[in-house]
Amino acid sequence: MRTASELTQGESATIIDIDNQHPSAKRLIELGFTPGQQIQLVGKSFFNDPLAFSVRGTVIAVRKSEAACLKVR
Numbered sequence: 001m002r003t004a005s006e007l008t009q010g011e012s013a014t015i016i017d018i019d020n021q022h023p024s025a026k027r028l029i030e031l032g033f034t035p036g037q038q039i040q041l042v043g044k045s046f047f048n049d050p051l052a053f054s055v056r057g058t059v060i061a062v063r064k065s066e067a068a069c070l071k072v073r
Contacts, residue, residue: 004033004070005051007041013072014038022069024062032056033070 007013015037018025032055033039042059043052049064 001071002073003068004039004041004053004072005064005067007072009041009044012038012040015070016073017071019069019071022066024066025069028062028066028070031060031062032058039070039072 001016002013004013004015015033015035017035018029018033033053037055040054041051042054043061045051050061051064051067052059052061053067
């Protein structure tokens with residue numbers, strides 16, 4: 001199973017699970033990263049942290065460690 005932090009630029013995926021033990025899980029859910037939601041990695045910074053994802057028509061930047069708690073398919 002892959003995580004959102006492993007996506008390549010321009011790649012889309014569907015969130016299938018969220019690691020609720022991660023300290024940022026609640027924040028990500030509030031931002032719209034919910035199971036069943038389609039996301040796309042639209043940008044990376046020079047050092048690959050943070051990552052910019054398109055979710056629900058909005059581009060949101062999250063830390064790579066936060067994106068690692070999103071399981072995708």
